[in-house]
Amino acid sequence: MKYEVECSVCGESSPNLLDFKCPLCGQPLNVQLRFDFEVEEIRRQDYTVWRYERFFPYIKEREIVTLGEGWTPLVESSGNVCFKLENLNPTGSFKDRGSTVLISALHSLVKGAGGYISEDSSGNAGASVAAYAARAGLKARIYVPENVCGPKLNQIRFYGAQVTRVSGGRSEVAEEAERTDKEKVYVGHILHPLFRDGIRSLAYEVVEQLGWHVPERIYVPVSAGTLLLGLIDGFNHLLQSNIIEAMPKIVACQTKQVSPLYHRFKNLGYTPPGKVTSLADALVSVKPPLLDLMVKSLREAKGEAVIAEEDEVRAAFVELARKGFFVEPSSAVAYSGYRKQLENEEVSEDEETIVILTGSGLKTTLKPDW
Ligand SMILES: Cc1ncc(COP(=O)(O)O)c(C=O)c1O
Numbered sequence: 157m158k159y160e161v162e163c164s165v166c167g168e169s170s171p172n173l174l175d176f177k178c179p180l181c182g183q184p185l186n187v188q189l190r191f192d193f194e195v196e197e198i199r200r201q202d203y204t205v206w207r208y209e210r211f212f213p214y215i216k217e218r219e220i221v222t223l224g225e226g227w228t229p230l231v232e233s234s235g236n237v238c239f240k241l242e243n244l245n246p247t248g249s250f251k252d253r254g255s256t257v258l259i260s261a262l263h264s265l266v267k268g269a270g271g272y273i274s275e276d277s278s279g280n281a282g283a284s285v286a287a288y289a290a291r292a293g294l295k296a297r298i299y300v301p302e303n304v305c306g307p308k309l310n311q312i313r314f315y316g317a318q319v320t321r322v323s324g325g326r327s328e329v330a331e332e333a334e335r336t337d338k339e340k341v342y343v344g345h346i347l348h349p350l351f352r353d354g355i356r357s358l359a360y361e362v363v364e365q366l367g368w369h370v371p372e373r374i375y376v377p378v379s380a381g382t383l384l385l386g387l388i389d390g391f392n393h394l395l396q397s398n399i400i401e402a403m404p405k406i407v408a409c410q411t412k413q414v415s416p417l418y419h420r421f422k423n424l425g426y427t428p429p430g431k432v433t434s435l436a437d438a439l440v441s442v443k444p445p446l447l448d449l450m451v452k453s454l455r456e457a458k459g460e461a462v463i464a465e466e467d468e469v470r471a472a473f474v475e476l477a478r479k480g481f482f483v484e485p486s487s488a489v490a491y492s493g494y495r496k497q498l499e500n501e502e503v504s505e506d507e508e509t510i511v512i513l514t515g516s517g518l519k520t521t522l523k524p525d526w
């Protein structure tokens with residue numbers, strides 16, 4: 157067996173690719189790989205995520221649904237710092253790595269059953285899943301909070317997805333999206349193991365773009381944790397396959413307002429704000445369902461966690477733009493984490509560092525205040 161989908165808590169294996177939580181205990185599922193990464197297996201002429209097709213054994217080549225995602229530029233900022241431009245993916249965020257894998261794996265199954273997919277997200281994941289559903293000719297329904305508006309919702313609607321507005325908080329939206337209904341197949345990106353698994357490709361790419369060399373540090377913004385977990389899985393796979401000799405130091409960056417991982421990681425208590433008002437409007441998971449998994453994974457990877465104040469996020473966002481990198485304020489959280497660690501001398505300028513720029517500034521509703 158080349159892979160198995162297994163429960164992260166009880167270990168039960170789950171042979172149905174449509175499962176998004178353990179059929180026995182309801183806890184999150186993980187894809188376990190039972191093969192090595194081999195450089196010779198890369199499809200060298202393919203400059204998309206599908207360059208690594210051989211390492212996603214649950215997907216048949218003829219089933220691939222792609223918009224040309226992945227193989228995003230790794231651009232030097234200054235000295236030893238590079239930015240990975242995930243904002244340049246087809247729908248404007250790193251989520252396309254998850255969507256291409258998720259939709260490629262499931263579209264025939266769903267269509268075959270005459271069904272449609274459902275997802276809960278008013279942001280980048282909703283837009284990305286809607287785009288890949290459109291590409292696959294698959295019907296999609298995206299559940300969003302009642303009061304949501306703005307560029308990401310427009311994007312979801314232009315891709316042709318149905319939008320269902322749900323009153324209440326984020327968990328009510330998720331509950332409604334998950335609620336069983338005739339023909340509905342829930343593929344929510346936060347829980348679905350195949351979405352997270354697609355993010356693995358980011359680790360492969362970074363290491364290949366550096367000539368099979370592992371950077372010392374990587375800064376990522378964290379909300380629900382799919383980016384963090386997928387990235388760690390990818391590096392673990394490379395490590396176990398003897399492609400790299402050590403894990404990079406992975407630094408999970410959050411805003412002070414929305415910092416459940418930071419607090420749990422440091423064994424501190426966390427009380428979420430009554431209402432999230434952060435500039436980083438894509439980082440809103442105050443109670444992420446994958447929190448236990450994130451803490452365990454980040455500890456095992458010997459990573460770190462850092463939080464940024466709102467004025468630090470704004471300053472990082474503007475500084476990135478002034479360097480020519482126009483990204484979402486949520487993406488700037490990773491850069492502000494780096495700036496903060498530099499100031500505190502927790503990292504030196506000599507360390508080879510990568511900051512993942514996760515989403516496009518063209519989607520921001522922020523206006524210049526000058
Ligand atoms: C631009 C951007 N950056 C970072 C994240 C955080 O990713 P995750 O929820 O996987 O932690 C998100 C999630 O929505 C996002 O949209």
Ligand SMILES: [Zn+2]
Binds near residue numbers: 163182
């Ligand atoms: Zn289980």
